[in-house]
Amino acid sequence: MASSSVALVALLVASCAGMAAAASFTVGDAQGWVAGIDYSGWTSGKSFAVGDTLVFTYASKVHTVTEVSKSGYAACSGSSALGNDDSGSTTVTLSTPGTHYYICNIPGHCASGMKLAVNVGGGGGGSSSGSGAGIPSGAAAVRVPAMSAAIVLAAASGVLIKAALF
Numbered sequence: 001m002a003s004s005s006v007a008l009v010a011l012l013v014a015s016c017a018g019m020a021a022a023a024s025f026t027v028g029d030a031q032g033w034v035a036g037i038d039y040s041g042w043t044s045g046k047s048f049a050v051g052d053t054l055v056f057t058y059a060s061k062v063h064t065v066t067e068v069s070k071s072g073y074a075a076c077s078g079s080s081a082l083g084n085d086d087s088g089s090t091t092v093t094l095s096t097p098g099t100h101y102y103i104c105n106i107p108g109h110c111a112s113g114m115k116l117a118v119n120v121g122g123g124g125g126g127s128s129s130g131s132g133a134g135i136p137s138g139a140a141a142v143r144v145p146a147m148s149a150a151i152v153l154a155a156a157s158g159v160l161i162k163a164a165l166f
């Protein structure tokens, strides 16, 4: 009895988080993080929110995922990197709104296209102005019924409502 309730709550929380909170984007899709791709084309039409993740897949040590400033992005310079990884599988959580910049720090690769700028919307409550994308409010509208359904289901089965909410 108790264990099935816990399992139900866990399922509800997991489905809730999966539907509402975070999306995962594989950079470059099947092609991954390599030279010769126009990553501005890849980001086109996509909407990124706080909490979403970027997954960079590439050959270990052959490329890097180096987070840089806007000027570092423009100059293809990793000299003032904000973060760096060359493990071959790099997952970056977009934890703050604004534009985030990533380059490959292997000489010549950034100039060959390995540069990515991701514009992250506010997410959650008030979609912050700036980028002017209307999509975040649509995402918020989807989120509300999903949460309500979780609460109703939890209440109906008499399990811990607070656990489902937090």
Ligand SMILES: [Cu+2]
Binding pocket: 035, 062, 063, 064, 104, 105, 106, 109, 110, 114
């Ligand atoms: Cu590279």
